[in-house]
Every structure is written in structure tokens, then in C-alpha cells.
Amino acid sequence: MTAISIRRALLSVSDKSGLVELGRALAARSVELVSTGGTAKALRDAGLDVRDVSELTGFPEMMDGRVKTLHPLVHGGLLAVRDDAAHVAAMEAHGIGAIDLVVVNLYPFAQTVAKGAARDEVIENIDIGGPSMVRSAAKNHAFVAIATDPADYPELIAQIEADGGTTLDMRRKLAAKAFAATAAYDAAIGAWFAEVDQDETLPASMTVALTKAAELRYGENPHQQAALYLPAIGAAGIAQAEQVQGKALSYNNYNDADAALELVAEFRDGPPTVVIVKHANPCGVASADTLIDAYRAAFACDTVSAFGGIIAVNRPLDGPTAEAISGIFTEVVVAPGADDAARAVFAGKKNLRLLLTGTLPDPARGGLMLKSIAGGMLVQSRDAGRVAAADLTVVTKRQPTADEMADCLFAWTVAKHVKSNAIVYARGGQTAGIGAGQMNRLESARIAAWKAKDAADKAGWSTPLTIGSAVASDAFFPFADGLMAAVEAGATAVIQPGGSIRDADVIAAADESGLAMLFTGMRHFRH
Incomplete structure (x- = not known):
């Protein structure tokens, strides 16, 4: 026409x-x-x-x-x-x-x-x-x-x-x-x-309104198409971050940067904290008196996986921390802000993407998560569950020490963001070893312990950080074998949801080994 x-x-x-x-x-x-x-x-x-x-x-x-x-x-x-x-x-x-x-x-x-x-x-x-x-x-x-x-x-x-x-x-x-x-x-x-008006989390009918903000080079793999879409109302997160430098973000960059931001946001009211993520799983997390010390501790947890990873921090970046981060190849750095010295350091790394979020998301916020399946869509509320010391139940004869309690809560917070089955060892405000995404909990416990020993060998430490550590499991131990793997690794305290039909057996094994065990009553599966 x-x-x-x-x-x-x-x-x-x-x-x-x-x-x-x-x-x-x-x-x-x-x-x-x-x-x-x-x-x-x-x-x-x-x-x-x-x-x-x-x-x-x-x-x-x-x-x-x-x-x-x-x-x-x-x-x-x-x-x-x-x-x-x-x-x-x-x-x-x-x-x-x-x-x-x-x-x-x-x-x-x-x-x-x-x-x-x-x-x-x-x-x-x-x-x-x-x-x-x-x-x-x-x-x-x-x-x-x-x-x-x-x-x-x-x-x-x-x-x-x-x-x-x-x-x-x-x-x-x-x-x-x-x-x-x-x-x-x-x-x-x-x-x-x-x-x-209806206060409905999951209404009878749901329409998702999104506007395309950018076409990405490809999806998880080069043969897949991908784009970034934004909601019309109430958006504040990695998608809204200011990109200061570096080439355009890929689908995987966005996915991993989001995982890093969500985890570091759990510590937004805590001490300086650094999260290092690889393939949507944390490979090192640490809190310390300074940001640079937190980075060094997080990096020491897994120096191999950190290469080409995503780093998120809960404080504005300073020059010394930026210098330390620049010691290895890093894909993306996410921070609430960055001073002039940090920006100058990263300016010399043209392939590094620096994302500034201004603030950190509220980990207790609501919202929905959507996942497509063949023929439909799964929708659930965000996992905004958190626990404090007062929410925990000591189920063993031995009570945890103050340090063990702190390490349990730290490990539990990290485990929430690790793919199931998740096992996290932590000591002194840093992760010692992380086991993610295994088909059984025993293997996750063994992998996390092996990674801790490997980290100690690389750092020249006499013993791995799992000695005297707390271990978190995102779901209950169905058998005592996973718990005993943690004992062999040197853990002295355990935090887990509880709720297994074999809880009594697991508690008995913990008592026999002299462990302190805490039940949260809350599970954190992450698939």
C-alpha cells in the first residue's frame, strides 16, 4: 500500500x-x-x-x-x-x-x-x-x-x-x-x-509490564538472544545502577552482579563487607574493620574462582581497596559509591565494569520472583527471611560461645545465597569454604572442606580456617554423615533449619562430637 x-x-x-x-x-x-x-x-x-x-x-x-x-x-x-x-x-x-x-x-x-x-x-x-x-x-x-x-x-x-x-x-x-x-x-x-486495595501477593490474574532498556549481545550462551527489561514502578537494584566505565554488561554479568548485590545487601548495616561471586554463587565473603581487609579475607577463601569474578562491597570504594581488587582480572565491581582515587585506579582497567548503586537494597523487602517453565510460570515471594540470635534454638548439650554464635549467623547469611545443597564454613567473619549445588549434602560438606584446605595450602597457613569454624546448612541434615564431614573438617558449631525425621540421630551425633548445634526453623533452598 x-x-x-x-x-x-x-x-x-x-x-x-x-x-x-x-x-x-x-x-x-x-x-x-x-x-x-x-x-x-x-x-x-x-x-x-x-x-x-x-x-x-x-x-x-x-x-x-x-x-x-x-x-x-x-x-x-x-x-x-x-x-x-x-x-x-x-x-x-x-x-x-x-x-x-x-x-x-x-x-x-x-x-x-x-x-x-x-x-x-x-x-x-x-x-x-x-x-x-x-x-x-x-x-x-x-x-x-x-x-x-x-x-x-x-x-x-x-x-x-x-x-x-x-x-x-x-x-x-x-x-x-x-x-x-x-x-x-x-x-x-x-x-x-x-x-x-486487595493486599494480594499472588492475585488471581497477573500481568507483568516491562519495558526493554537494552538489547544484550546474547544470553547465557552465544546462540541465545537476550535483553534487559525494566518494570514501570518501584525498581531499584542492579538494573538501575550507574555504569561508570567498561564495556556493556552481558546477560551473565547482570545475573552474577545481581547475586553479589543481593548478598552484600544482607550486610548493609554491618561492618565493611566484600562479596566475590562466580557463576551466581559466592566463592568468598568477609567482614572486617576496613574494606581492604575484608577484600583480602574474601579473596583468600578461593583465589582460583575469584579470577574473572564479580565483586560487591557494602561501602563506597576507596583507592587502596580498588588497587587490591585490580590485582587480578575482575569482570564487574558493584558498590554504593567510589571516591576519586578508586575511580582513577579502575580507569586504568578498561575492561572492568564499575557499577554504582547509590544505596543497597533492603534484604527484607517484598516482591515477586518469576521463573518460566514449559507451559507456564512459577511465581513466588522473595526469600526475605532472616534470623537473629534470639530466633535460634540450641538443641545440643553444649551452648555455643559468643564467637561461635557470630560465626553461625554469618555462615547462615551467606548460605541463603548459595545454590542448594549449600554448605558454608565460616570463622572470624569470613568464609572458610563453600560447597554449592551438589546433589547431596554430604558432597557439599566435603567439597567445602576441600576448598578450605586448598585455600590454606595456597596461602601458606598451617591449618585451614575450618578448624574451629561454624558450619551452616541451608536445609536439614537428613543423615548424620554430612554433619560428621563437618566435624572431620574441624567445625565446632552448626546452624541448620532442623525438621528431619532423623533430627534426634543428628543431635546425638553432634553431642557425641562435642558440637554446639542451633536450629533456625527456617530453610533457604536456592535453586
């Missing part, structure tokens, strides 16, 4: 970016501009002739602007099939003029919610007429062009100037984008009502 010329355009926008430039381009081709409220004023202030929509309909804007475009003379001009004789006859009989271009973007609902506006203001920012015009124009894209995004104005202007109108390919593309925009808009409104 040849390009359809534009004789009349209806413009009604909240975001006035590029509006005047588009209006001038249309006016230069003698297009009649019809508009409403603030949009009409902006165009007139630019010296353009504008016809009020109230003049077109014969009805004034009313009810505080709630009713202005919901009228047959508007929607008839949008929905009429121009090569249908009955439609043309109806237009002539009722004095309906065709509208060839609609330029609409909607009331800023998400932005209004995000700024914490009162309920009445949020409700007033639910657009009704805008989505109706968008959908009418998009449905009739065979004859009408619909622009909902100012980013599309330059291409639209260029096509009008080159072809004298809009092509069917352009109108189809714009229509698809328009329907996606109204779907996302309605989804945001529905989610807000579900949260505010």
Missing part, C-alpha cells in the same frame, strides 16, 4: 518532548492540528495554529478534563475504514472528519505512584481518553498512524517528508508499540490496585 497522506493530526501528550518539532513538521505540510489542554497551549506558544478538540466535537472539556476526547466525532474519525462504503456514508451523514495521525502519550501514572503521591492524585493520573484513542488508532492502523513514544517522532517526520505520509510498515510498527504501551499501562494500574 502506498503512503497515506496526513491531513489531520490529533495531539494530546503528557510528555511534551519533541512535541513542538513534530508540530512544526506537520504544519509545514499543511496538516490541521487538533489538540487538548496543555498540549494545545504548548503548540500555540510555539506559534502554531491549533484547533481545540472541543471545537471539533461541539462539547467543552468537562469534569476537570476527565471527558474531552470520548466522543463519536473523535473515535469515528479514528475507526472509520476509509475504503468501506458504509463507513464513508456514516462519516458523511454525521459530519465525521477523518483523523490520520494520533500523537498520544499517557498520564504519568507510574511516576505519580513512584513519588509517593496520595491516593486521590494517583487515581486522577489514570488515563482513560488517552488509551481509548491509542487503541482506536492502533486497531485502524491500515489508515491511521499512532505515535506513543517521542523517540519515534524523528523517524515519523523523516518518513512524512520523504514519502508524503506514513507507510503501512511504519503504521504496523507503531500500532504494535501502541498496544504494548497500553497493556503495560493497564498492568501497572492493576498491580497498584492489587497491592494497595
Whole structure:
């Protein structure tokens, strides 16, 4: 189909970016501009002739602007099939003029919610007429062009100037984008009502509204496509971090950086802490009096896996810590901030990505996690569970010492972020060994102990850090064998959920070995 010329355009926008430039381009081709409220004023202030929509309909804007475009003379001009004789006859009989271009973007609902506006203001920012015009124009894209995004104005202007109108390919593309925009808009409104009025974590119907922020080079593997999408409301995390330097993040970079940020956020109110992540699992975590000491302790846990890893810290980066981090190849560094000295150090590492988050997420925050499966979607609330010393039950004859209690809580916090089956040894505020993702808990305990011994050998320590350590298990020990592997590694205290039918056997084994054992009553599977 040849390009359809534009004789009349209806413009009604909240975001006035590029509006005047588009209006001038249309006016230069003698297009009649019809508009409403603030949009009409902006165009007139630019010296353009504008016809009020109230003049077109014969009805004034009313009810505080709630009713202005919901009228047959508007929607008839949008929905009429121009090569249908009955439609043309109806237009002539009722004095309906065709509208060839609609330029609409909607009331800023998400932005209004995000700024914490009162309920009445949020409700007033639910657009009704805008989505109706968008959908009418998009449905009739065979004859009408619909622009909902100012980013599309330059291409639209260029096509009008080159072809004298809009092509069917352009109108189809714009229509698809328009329907996606109204779907996302309605989804945001529905989610807000579900949260505010129904207090539903898992509503009967769920629509996820996301906007593509960036196309990634590929997914987990080069043959997979990938992109980063952002929600409209309430987003604050790795996806919103400022990238100071380095090449574009990959799918795996985002995934690993998110895992590192989520874990280090558990320590946001604690001492300086460093997390090193590889393939979404922590390979070293440590807290210390200074950030550089925390980094050195975390790195010592597994110097092999740390190569090419992701590092997250809970304090603004300083120059000495940045120098230490720069001692090996690191893919991504995540921090709340970085001083000038740290930035200068990293500037010499052009392939290192530095992400600054400003703040750290609240580990106790709510939210949903989605996972696609064949034929459906699994949805669950985030694992925001945390325990303190007062929540723990000592089930052995021996009580833990103060140091053992601290190490148990540290190991438990890390284990929450390790793929199941998870075993974490910790001593003195640093991980000694981590066993992740094994098919049985015994193997995880053995691997973690082996890694601790390997780390000691590489560092030249006389004994591994598992000697005198606390060990955390993300789920209960189904048999005493996993516990005994921890005893062999030198652990003196254990923290685990409990709840096995063989708890009595495990407790008896702990008592026989002189261990202190704590039950949390909470599991942290992470698949």
C-alpha cells in the first residue's frame, strides 16, 4: 500500500518532548492540528495554529478534563475504514472528519505512584481518553498512524517528508508499540490496585509490564538472544545502577552482579563487607574493620574462582581497596559509591565494569520472583527471611560461645545465597569454604572442606580456617554423615533449619562430637 497522506493530526501528550518539532513538521505540510489542554497551549506558544478538540466535537472539556476526547466525532474519525462504503456514508451523514495521525502519550501514572503521591492524585493520573484513542488508532492502523513514544517522532517526520505520509510498515510498527504501551499501562494500574486495595501477593490474574532498556549481545550462551527489561514502578537494584566505565554488561554479568548485590545487601548495616561471586554463587565473603581487609579475607577463601569474578562491597570504594581488587582480572565491581582515587585506579582497567548503586537494597523487602517453565510460570515471594540470635534454638548439650554464635549467623547469611545443597564454613567473619549445588549434602560438606584446605595450602597457613569454624546448612541434615564431614573438617558449631525425621540421630551425633548445634526453623533452598 502506498503512503497515506496526513491531513489531520490529533495531539494530546503528557510528555511534551519533541512535541513542538513534530508540530512544526506537520504544519509545514499543511496538516490541521487538533489538540487538548496543555498540549494545545504548548503548540500555540510555539506559534502554531491549533484547533481545540472541543471545537471539533461541539462539547467543552468537562469534569476537570476527565471527558474531552470520548466522543463519536473523535473515535469515528479514528475507526472509520476509509475504503468501506458504509463507513464513508456514516462519516458523511454525521459530519465525521477523518483523523490520520494520533500523537498520544499517557498520564504519568507510574511516576505519580513512584513519588509517593496520595491516593486521590494517583487515581486522577489514570488515563482513560488517552488509551481509548491509542487503541482506536492502533486497531485502524491500515489508515491511521499512532505515535506513543517521542523517540519515534524523528523517524515519523523523516518518513512524512520523504514519502508524503506514513507507510503501512511504519503504521504496523507503531500500532504494535501502541498496544504494548497500553497493556503495560493497564498492568501497572492493576498491580497498584492489587497491592494497595486487595493486599494480594499472588492475585488471581497477573500481568507483568516491562519495558526493554537494552538489547544484550546474547544470553547465557552465544546462540541465545537476550535483553534487559525494566518494570514501570518501584525498581531499584542492579538494573538501575550507574555504569561508570567498561564495556556493556552481558546477560551473565547482570545475573552474577545481581547475586553479589543481593548478598552484600544482607550486610548493609554491618561492618565493611566484600562479596566475590562466580557463576551466581559466592566463592568468598568477609567482614572486617576496613574494606581492604575484608577484600583480602574474601579473596583468600578461593583465589582460583575469584579470577574473572564479580565483586560487591557494602561501602563506597576507596583507592587502596580498588588497587587490591585490580590485582587480578575482575569482570564487574558493584558498590554504593567510589571516591576519586578508586575511580582513577579502575580507569586504568578498561575492561572492568564499575557499577554504582547509590544505596543497597533492603534484604527484607517484598516482591515477586518469576521463573518460566514449559507451559507456564512459577511465581513466588522473595526469600526475605532472616534470623537473629534470639530466633535460634540450641538443641545440643553444649551452648555455643559468643564467637561461635557470630560465626553461625554469618555462615547462615551467606548460605541463603548459595545454590542448594549449600554448605558454608565460616570463622572470624569470613568464609572458610563453600560447597554449592551438589546433589547431596554430604558432597557439599566435603567439597567445602576441600576448598578450605586448598585455600590454606595456597596461602601458606598451617591449618585451614575450618578448624574451629561454624558450619551452616541451608536445609536439614537428613543423615548424620554430612554433619560428621563437618566435624572431620574441624567445625565446632552448626546452624541448620532442623525438621528431619532423623533430627534426634543428628543431635546425638553432634553431642557425641562435642558440637554446639542451633536450629533456625527456617530453610533457604536456592535453586
